[in-house]
Amino acid sequence: MWPVRPEFVPDPALSRDEMETLQHDIAAAANFSDDSEDDSQRPTPEEAPIVAGVDQAFDDETATSALVIMQSGEVIERVHATEPTEIPYIPGLLSFREGGAILSAFKELETEPDVVLVDGSGRIHFREAGLATHIGVTLDIPTVGVAKSLLCGQPRRSLSEPLPEGTRVAIEADGDVTAPEGTVIGHAVQTRQYNSDSRYINPLYVSPGHQVSAETAADIVESQSSEYKLPEPTRLADSYAGELTRR
DNA sequence: GCGACAG
């Protein structure tokens, strides 16, 4: 797959202001709902969706992006790409560090996924344009952001107590987010939990990337999770990226 | 100036 919107390809050479301006344009082009302009690509209810997971690993000077494609619990394709890292990690600008390697990996891909699970935030982002949104809009493909910690926004209720498995808590826009206050920009999703007093698992922070609603994003992540907290395509992409870098 | 921040 190649960028459908080349003007949105993340350029690490941009100034900080230019990056933020681009993110506002991306958010304006994003679709945070389940309504598609073109539903010819939608999976029919009787066929299992093709779900991709993407994750990156780093060494001293390169970023490696790994893509794992699954259908009905089976890996049907796996690709990767390595690119030099141009800029450091800056909260809010992650896609300009990792986006290039991700888009390179997508160029190697032959299967067209129905949805992509991206490691990081989507709409849970200061300008509603996290990594998942950036990749989704640039490729014009449905994406979901799956983060292990919360970048911004306000949980509707406290997350200080462990949540039971299956619980979902809305994350609302606050003053740090461009969306109107109270807008549901994602969910804390407890895919797994221990039944113990001393040990507990933190929730995932799931948000729409592109062409999915906050509710559907959480549904997809739950449906792709099995033995572990992370959805399977993400977990496999994570370990694949790790073993590629370790060599 | 202070706080707060995906990977």
Next chain:
DNA sequence: ATCTTGTCGC
């Protein structure tokens, strides 16, 4: 993200 041993609990 990455650097790493022990340790907790099923």
